[in-house]
Every structure is written in C-alpha cells, then in structure tokens.
Amino acid sequence: MDLIKSRIDTYEESLKAARGEIPIDTVIQGASVLNVLTGDLLEGDVGIHKGFIVSLFAKKTQAHQRIDGGGKTVIPSFIDPHVHIESSMVLPTGYAEIVAANGTGTIFADPHEIVNVMGVAGFSLMLKNSKGLPLRMFFDASTCVPSKRGAETSGADIRSSDIRKMIEQGSKKLGELMSIEEIISGDPIMTEIVKTGWMLGIPRDAHFPMANLLGEAFGSLSFTQKLGVYSGFIGAKLLRLKRFNALPSKILVNKLRELDHRALDAYIVALGLTADHENYGPELQVKLDHGMRLMLSSHIFSIPEMLPLLVTSVNKSRYKDSIGICTDDIWPDELVKKGGMVGVVRGIVGQGVDPIDAVRFATLNNAQRLAQAGVREAALMGAVAPGLVADLVLVSGSLKKFKIDTVIHEGTVVAKNGKLLSSLPESVIPQNSQNTVKVSEISEETFVMRAPQSAQSGAVLTRILSLPPSPAMPFPELFEEEVPVKEGVLETQGYTIITVINRYGKQEKSPSKGLIKGFPLREGAVASTVAHDSHNLIVMGTTVSEMSLAANRVVEMKGGMVATKGEEIIASIALPVGGLMSAAHVEEISKSAEEFRHALEILGLDPKNPMFPFAIFSLPAVPGAKVTDLGLWDDEKKKLVPLFV
Incomplete structure (x- = not known):
C-alpha cells in the first residue's frame, strides 16, 4: 500500500466510517488499548476500515469482521528505523517471515552491506525482494561505501550521483554516515553526499561512536572513582543486577561533559536533525545534551557490563521523546529466537526500562522523529489513533512479557502466535x-x-x-x-x-x-x-x-x-x-x-x-x-x- 495515496483515495469513505454511517471492515472488541501519546491504558473497541483506524471506543459498531480483544492489549506495530537485513544472512523475504510475525510493521533498512559489494545494483536487489510482503520495507540510500576511503577497498564507490539513483528508486533517507572525520573536515565527496540529502529533504542517519572519548573520561578519573565504576561493572555482571547505582554513571557523564565536543557539534551541524544508534553507556546523555536523537540497538546487549549505565541514563532522562529503538544487526539464529524488534523491547524491559516507555521508543518516537525529518509516510504510523494506518499488535497478558498474539498489517490479520498466515513470494536473485x-x-x-x-x-x-x-x-x-x-x-x-x-x-x-x-x-x-x-x-x-x-x-x-x-x-x-x-x-x-x-x-x-x-x-x-x-x-x-x- 502507498500510504499517502491510500489515505487520499479513501478520504471520503473513511469519514463516513468514522461517523458510523457505513459498516466498517473490522472491529477489535473489548481490548485494552495503549495510548502511546499519554501512556494510558483504556478499555474499548478499535475500528478499522480500508487499512486505517477510523474509530476508538465507539459503541455498537457495525463491522464485517470482529476480533476478540478480551485479555489482550492493542499496541502499534513496531517501526525499525535502522537495520541491516544482510546481517541476518537472508533476503528480505526470509527476514520478513520472522519479524512480521513478531510485530514489526515497518522497516527502514540500510543495505550498505550489499551496496559495498554490488553498488546501486545491490540496493535494487533488496528493493525488488521487498515487494508483496506483510510489512512495509523502505531502503536507505547507503552513503559511506567504502566506510573509509583510502583505508580499504570495497566492491563499489558511492558518490552523490549514486545517492540520487537510489532516491529515484524510492529511498526515504540517507543511511548511516560513518565517515566522521571526512564529514566534519569538509571532504568534497562526503560533503556532496550530505548536501544531496539536504537538497532532497530526506533524513540523514548518524553513526558517532564515542568510545575514544569514553576512554579519555575514564582515564581522567581518580583511583577511587575508577574503583567505583569497576565495582559497578563487576556487580552488574556477577549479581545480574537489573538496576544500577547511579553514582558511576553520573561520574562518567560529568567527566564526558567536561571534554571538548567540537567534533560532535560539527557532525550535528553537517547532518542536522539526526539519530544515532551507536550508544552503549553514559555517552547517551552527552549526545542528548547536544541535540541528537538516539536509538538503542540490539548491540547494547553485546556489552552487558555497560547495560546498567545505559539504562540508568535512559531512566533518568526527564523527557524520553528523543529515544528510539532499532535492531541494527541480528544474527539469523538470534532473529529466529528473539523476533527482531520485540527482542530488543523485551531486553530493555528486562533491564529495568518501563514497558510503556519501551513501546513508545519502538513506535511513536521512531515515527515522530522520521516524520519531523521528512518521511511523510511516518506521520501515519506509530500510534493507535484515528486516521493512522492500522498496523497493530495484540499482546497477551502482561506488557512486561510481550507475548505476541495477533499481528495486523494495514487492517489485515497477517500473523497469529508468531506464525504468518499466508505464504511469501519467491526471492528474485540476479546472476x-x-x-x-x-x-x-x-x-x-x-x-x-x-x-x-x-x-x-x-x-x-x-x-x-x-x-x-x-x-x-x-x-x-x-x-x-x-x-x-x-x-x-x-x-x-x-x-x-x-x-x-x-x-x-x-x-x-x-x-x-x-x-x-x-x-x-x-x-x-x-x-x-x-x-x-x-x-x-x-x-x-x-x-x-x-x-x-x-x-x-x-x-x-x-x-x-x-x-x-x-x-x-x-x-x-x-x-x-x-x-x-x-x-x-x-x-x-x-x-x-x-x-x-x-x-x-x-x-x-x-x-x-x-x-x-x-x-x-x-x-x-x-x-x-x-x-x-x-x-x-x-x-x-x-x-x-x-x-x-
């Protein structure tokens, strides 16, 4: 479905459906509905017509199909704003089979792995294999190919003209901009790529790891302060603490704030409104200080010693609208076991993040950031609200467990109990x-x-x-x-x-x-x-x-x-x-x-x-x-x- 076109084409009929003048396609009855804008859980019905939500909590709704929502919570489908499908070693069809059945309704994939190998032809390969799937797949225009010119050789060398070709094929944003030194120093190739994103009005995704500065901050601590931080690491690992003494995190954050962040400022000046997925600890707070939006990726679980510091920074943020969730890279067996975005949501909830906050991170926050940055379709996603696309998930039992019962995509039930209800198209593999x-x-x-x-x-x-x-x-x-x-x-x-x-x-x-x-x-x-x-x-x-x-x-x-x-x-x-x-x-x-x-x-x-x-x-x-x-x-x-x- 072309969301914008469908919204316009169904405009008059949707109004009639919202006014209760015609029978609607589907109603979810008696469910608890999570309002991600307020954090409230409210009991009532959800009306769906022509792929969009047309009513909430309406009485005596006439509908062709009724779904029993008793004992279930309706939440928006997950939006994955940054993922490399190739890291799961399957084509888009194989990826969709798992994540669509586990509640992901929209993906913004950066295909820079296959673009490094095949150039724009790799982008086209992924795009062709994303058609006819029970979720929405958008592909970024991969930017840093190779990741660092002069340091390595890849199968392609992407320039601004290639970026335009990918955007002409339907790309909605620039993929992660990893060439940090080149961007902030004004390298001509990277400057043209970034400016192309600005000129075409599409988002520009960030990649700004701060490990070197984190090391500098840690090195400047006193012996007693270092001991406190290490004790926190060891305690978190040995005792499997889900909550962390805020002192070590606060010490590191304050030390990080004292350092020179002109490089970060220059990077943000270049990219503008952007979101970064390279966040593993207290540097998250420093990036928020400088106006960056953030994404928590599946990689945060690869450094368990840092997780408590990360969660402390998240939970202590007064406003959490700037924090999203993505998957980034997931190995195939982990994909099958954990289900993609829902696995990251469950993971951070298990570390002490409030479940409703976690859902907001994976839905509304991602949608609003992308919409604000220029992705028109994202304005129709991310919440259970009239006028938005009916990408919904019915969750059984407690939100802390996130047991996926039913997945609805564009108003149609596509999965039950973690399994798709229909077969997927064959993959197209060019020689x-x-x-x-x-x-x-x-x-x-x-x-x-x-x-x-x-x-x-x-x-x-x-x-x-x-x-x-x-x-x-x-x-x-x-x-x-x-x-x-x-x-x-x-x-x-x-x-x-x-x-x-x-x-x-x-x-x-x-x-x-x-x-x-x-x-x-x-x-x-x-x-x-x-x-x-x-x-x-x-x-x-x-x-x-x-x-x-x-x-x-x-x-x-x-x-x-x-x-x-x-x-x-x-x-x-x-x-x-x-x-x-x-x-x-x-x-x-x-x-x-x-x-x-x-x-x-x-x-x-x-x-x-x-x-x-x-x-x-x-x-x-x-x-x-x-x-x-x-x-x-x-x-x-x-x-x-x-x-x-």
Whole structure:
C-alpha cells in the first residue's frame, strides 16, 4: 500500500466510517488499548476500515469482521528505523517471515552491506525482494561505501550521483554516515553526499561512536572513582543486577561533559536533525545534551557490563521523546529466537526500562522523529489513533512479557502466535549477485608471515594488534614487539594470524597480514566474506594450513563463513548472494548459524558475539587499529602504517 495515496483515495469513505454511517471492515472488541501519546491504558473497541483506524471506543459498531480483544492489549506495530537485513544472512523475504510475525510493521533498512559489494545494483536487489510482503520495507540510500576511503577497498564507490539513483528508486533517507572525520573536515565527496540529502529533504542517519572519548573520561578519573565504576561493572555482571547505582554513571557523564565536543557539534551541524544508534553507556546523555536523537540497538546487549549505565541514563532522562529503538544487526539464529524488534523491547524491559516507555521508543518516537525529518509516510504510523494506518499488535497478558498474539498489517490479520498466515513470494536473485568472490589461487603460502629482506633471522620489530581489557572499550590497539624470525619467516606461536584478501579482483599486491596478541582463538581458523563493511575475505587462524583450508572453502561456496580445526571443516555457512546472504529458508540458515557459534566456542572464541572477530579487526570506520585489504590501519594516526617498524 502507498500510504499517502491510500489515505487520499479513501478520504471520503473513511469519514463516513468514522461517523458510523457505513459498516466498517473490522472491529477489535473489548481490548485494552495503549495510548502511546499519554501512556494510558483504556478499555474499548478499535475500528478499522480500508487499512486505517477510523474509530476508538465507539459503541455498537457495525463491522464485517470482529476480533476478540478480551485479555489482550492493542499496541502499534513496531517501526525499525535502522537495520541491516544482510546481517541476518537472508533476503528480505526470509527476514520478513520472522519479524512480521513478531510485530514489526515497518522497516527502514540500510543495505550498505550489499551496496559495498554490488553498488546501486545491490540496493535494487533488496528493493525488488521487498515487494508483496506483510510489512512495509523502505531502503536507505547507503552513503559511506567504502566506510573509509583510502583505508580499504570495497566492491563499489558511492558518490552523490549514486545517492540520487537510489532516491529515484524510492529511498526515504540517507543511511548511516560513518565517515566522521571526512564529514566534519569538509571532504568534497562526503560533503556532496550530505548536501544531496539536504537538497532532497530526506533524513540523514548518524553513526558517532564515542568510545575514544569514553576512554579519555575514564582515564581522567581518580583511583577511587575508577574503583567505583569497576565495582559497578563487576556487580552488574556477577549479581545480574537489573538496576544500577547511579553514582558511576553520573561520574562518567560529568567527566564526558567536561571534554571538548567540537567534533560532535560539527557532525550535528553537517547532518542536522539526526539519530544515532551507536550508544552503549553514559555517552547517551552527552549526545542528548547536544541535540541528537538516539536509538538503542540490539548491540547494547553485546556489552552487558555497560547495560546498567545505559539504562540508568535512559531512566533518568526527564523527557524520553528523543529515544528510539532499532535492531541494527541480528544474527539469523538470534532473529529466529528473539523476533527482531520485540527482542530488543523485551531486553530493555528486562533491564529495568518501563514497558510503556519501551513501546513508545519502538513506535511513536521512531515515527515522530522520521516524520519531523521528512518521511511523510511516518506521520501515519506509530500510534493507535484515528486516521493512522492500522498496523497493530495484540499482546497477551502482561506488557512486561510481550507475548505476541495477533499481528495486523494495514487492517489485515497477517500473523497469529508468531506464525504468518499466508505464504511469501519467491526471492528474485540476479546472476551477477552470485559471482562476487573474485579471488585468485589461495595456498598456504598466502598466509605465511615473511620477514623483510633486512631481517631474515633473529627478530624483527613488528606492529602487533591487541585488545584492551576494558569491556567498555573493546577496540584493537597497536603496540610494537620483537617477533622471532627463522629462515625469513616469523615465528607466530602465541599470536593469531590475520589476513585480508581483496575479493573484488581490484587488488594486485599481496594480501594484507597482521598479528594479534591475546586473542582467544586457541586453535584452528575462521574465514569469512562477511567482514564489515567492505566484506573482503578475512581469515584468522593459528596455522597456515587451517587458514588455507577455510579460505578455499569460502571461495568454493561463492562466499560465506567457514571454521576449521586441523584438517577438518567443522562448520560452514554458504552465502552465495553477494557473499552475504542465502536464499535458503531462514530456519535452515538459523541452524547453520547456531552450529557456527558452537564451532567458534570449540576454537576458543565467544559464541555469544560471533561477528566480533570479523568486524572489530576489519572496520576502519569505528575506533581502533584494523587490518584491511590495503594494509594495517593506525586509527590514532589516521593512516596506513607498515607491519614492520
């Protein structure tokens, strides 16, 4: 349904229905209705006609269909304002099968994963596969492709002319603007992209992590203050506290406020009214201070030590209209188990956020922010109110549990008890999307760490990656260390070898290599073409033979993820569509993802955060040192540096 056109086309008939002059399509009877504008729960009927709500609490309504709402609460369908569908490894059809059945009525997806691989053609692929689904899918015009020019190579290079092409195809907003330094310094390419958004009157989504400033604030604390913060971390983790002593959060917020935030100000000046999903703790309050809207994403649960600080900041906000919820990235097995947006809602409620606030964050706040920023359709969403689209969810029992009973989309019941009531269209997969892994022969030699000619024996001073111990700032750092050399080859025992290979046929030089110290990979290797955001082939391992086996299998599958141990492939996920997605059923991909988590655990990695090794060491748009297809990226110096000192 074209919401604006349908609203106009049904104008006269909707007025008659609202006045009670004609029988309406559907009435939900005897339900408790959540008014997200006031926070009140009121008993009564909800009248629906031609896909829109036409009455509330009316008496003796004539209707063709009656839905028993007894014992249930009617809430608006969830609006997901920021998601990368590709992270769930399925096409839009597979994604919709899960989230539509679990209460999501509208998605604003940033397809920058597949756009990094295929350019505007990737945007078109996602758009074509979003038709005929029981929810509304809009796709952002992906902006930062690659995420950081000069630091990496992706399959495309998006410019303002490409942005216009995506908007002409129906894009409603600019995707997350990750190139922070380029934006605030006035880089010509990014300036034109941002100005295109301004000229066309569409929202511009933010991406402004503050981990470096958070680290600076923490470093300036006294010993006693640090002890208080760490005690809070430990207490929250060991005791599973859902509420947190406000003191550590207040200390960090005050320290953060004392720092220089000119970069944040410049970024907001560039983007205007914007919302940021990179929020993990007390920095949330600082962004609100500077006029940013915020989104709490599914990633907040990946750093449980920070959750109490985040929830404290949320609950202490006097006005909560500027806080929304999104999913961002969800692995397929987690998608199936938790259902998308409803999983984030349940998660924050479980941490102490009021359920009615959580519903507002996932509905009204998202809709109002998008409408204010220029998305006309969003003005017709987000609440149970006359004149708005009838995207509704009937929740059984307590709102604290969010047990989804019935989902209504545009006035039609589309799901009951977590299952869709009708089949979905077949996915459309263009041939060019299945030939995106263009890598020449890979052998064990590809991964051998050879020393420079000047250091064929003894030891060589090498730049090494490591992870800091703080759970709040898990970003790689660089340090220098002498590494033993034997017959021209580095002795890599005690390190994890990381190699990044350009998979777009664009790189003539040897693959980039690095060493990681303290990484928990005990044995084996992992390889993946899912490596945010350029999605080159990343391989991490303890031996070159295991790395070669994993990498070659990924290439054979035309993309995906592989884990090896010894001479055996212990898990794999085939992702032939852009090296990121599969047309297989979502339940099948979910099972493969679960098996891959188990394989990571066997090798010593954290199964709860399976994308961590493939993103934290390869994405130069977020803080920390990286290895990209172009080499070793030093985030402090903002440039590529040699492996050997």
